[in-house]
Amino acid sequence: MKKWDNSRQGLAAVEFALMLPALALLLLLLVEGANAMHAYSTLVEASREGARYVLMDGDTASVKTLIGALVAELNTEDLSTNVATDPIAKTVTVEVSYAYQPFGSKSAGGMFNDGKPFQLVAQTTMPLP
Numbered sequence: 001m002k003k004w005d006n007s008r009q010g011l012a013a014v015e016f017a018l019m020l021p022a023l024a025l026l027l028l029l030l031v032e033g034a035n036a037m038h039a040y041s042t043l044v045e046a047s048r049e050g051a052r053y054v055l056m057d058g059d060t061a062s063v064k065t066l067i068g069a070l071v072a073e074l075n076t077e078d079l080s081t082n083v084a085t086d087p088i089a090k091t092v093t094v095e096v097s098y099a100y101q102p103f104g105s106k107s108a109g110g111m112f113n114d115g116k117p118f119q120l121v122a123q124t125t126m127p128l129p
Contacts, residue, residue: 043122
């Protein structure tokens with residue numbers, strides 16, 4: 001029969017305890033990255049819908065209201081919309097920017113970007129008929 005080596009008892013628990021902070025940080029970065037990608041994807045879709053709205057209706061004044069309704073899950077105070085038409089090139093450009101605040105920046109004392117928000121910008125240019 002084989003005897004157990006008592007000198008290696010608890011080694012797996014020590015290795016797990018050493019790797020736990022690295023795994024927790026990796027999980028935090030994955031969640032934060034997914035949240036930022038979701039916010040950016042929402043901005044891209046809103047800028048596309050805003051440009052489509054201008055193409056269909058020709059109304060640039062109510063694009064901000066439309067974009068505000070499309071990105072209702074984001075903080076609208078940090079949202080800025082710019083609509084520009086170029087009569088020479090016959091294009092419309094809708095730019096939506098958002099001051100993205102990572103969830104760890106306030107509670108961790110500025111862990112990301114010294115507590116300043118990241119500026120996410122989505123821009124869509126479409127030709128006018």
